[in-house]
Amino acid sequence: MRYENPLYLAEESAALDLLSDGRVAIGVSRGSPEPAERGWESFGYLDADDAKGATIARAKFGKFMDAVRGDKVAPADPAQFGPGARLAIEPYAPGLDKRIWWGAGTAATGEWAAEQGVNLMSSTLLTEATGDSFGDLQRAQIDKFRDAWKEAGHDWTPRVSVSRSIFPITTDLDDLYFGRRSREDSDQIGIIDDTRSTFGKTYAAAPDVLIEQLKADPAIEAADTVMLTIPSQIGVDYNLHVLQSFAEHVAPALGWKPNWEGPVTGYPV
DSSP: OTTOOHHHHHHHHHHHHHHTTSOOOEEEOSOOOOSSTTHHHHTTOOOSSOTTSHHHHHHHHHHHHHHHTTOOOEEOOHHHHOTTOEEOOSSOOTTGGGGEEEEESSHHHHHHHHHHTOEEEEOSEESOOSSSOHHHHHHHHHHHHHHHHHHHTOSSOOOEEEEEEEEEOOSHHHIIIIITSOTTOOOEEEEETTEEEEEOOEEEEOHHHHHHHHHTOHHHHHOSEEEEOOOGGGOHHHHHHHHHHHHHHTGGGGTOOOGGGSOOOOOOO
16 A cells, blocks of 8 residues: 555555456555565655555555545535535445455454455564464454444444365375475564564365364454455466366365355354
8 A cells, every 4th residue: 555546545545347247356565565665765655654665555545445435525616516525436336445455464464454444454474473373363353353343333234254275185296295294384584674473384184184284374264255365476387277276176065165155154243
């Protein structure tokens, strides 16, 4: 969001949503650490209060959500509309505001997302390291998000997604790429944005083993949506194979159904 013009992004999002018949889901965040030093300044955006651009990101996100919700965000030309008139963006896509997700890297940011009235998108890392497992940390973030949602009094049910690197080993090539790594894969602790952070482990095993591992992941149990992170550099055909393997051999055993059986909804809060 540090790099975006919020009103332009709102217009583009609404247009895409109308063209796709209301199928758009948009994930937004401050933005990940990057090789550019204060790169948003090269795009013409300044944040004097935060070296990571978080302050302007949240301010812009507020303006973006106002626009997506159809609020009148710009003063109108008084010669054309009379004094005091204001304008909303065009086009307007009803319901798009309930399909916006905020990418949160901490429990506190998850609570903030709930206050804003948007869905929670939790990634494969959290900028927290307490000694608890990544799944437990992420589950705590989800619980705090839902508690804050109740506290805010929103009148609809949000969705919660978690991201995982999951590779069912069903072919020799799968085994070559992922199966021969250490069988002791576990969460990792590292530094990101000068903060000790916890990175989720990679799941790579035969489908029956994956099913049991994923059932034991407390964050996956709490989320209504799991996003698979895939190695795009390996190519489209192989990534399609990874997704098909997961959909056919793992997802049904976890109770997940294909989208064509009905729209995905959040769990009751």
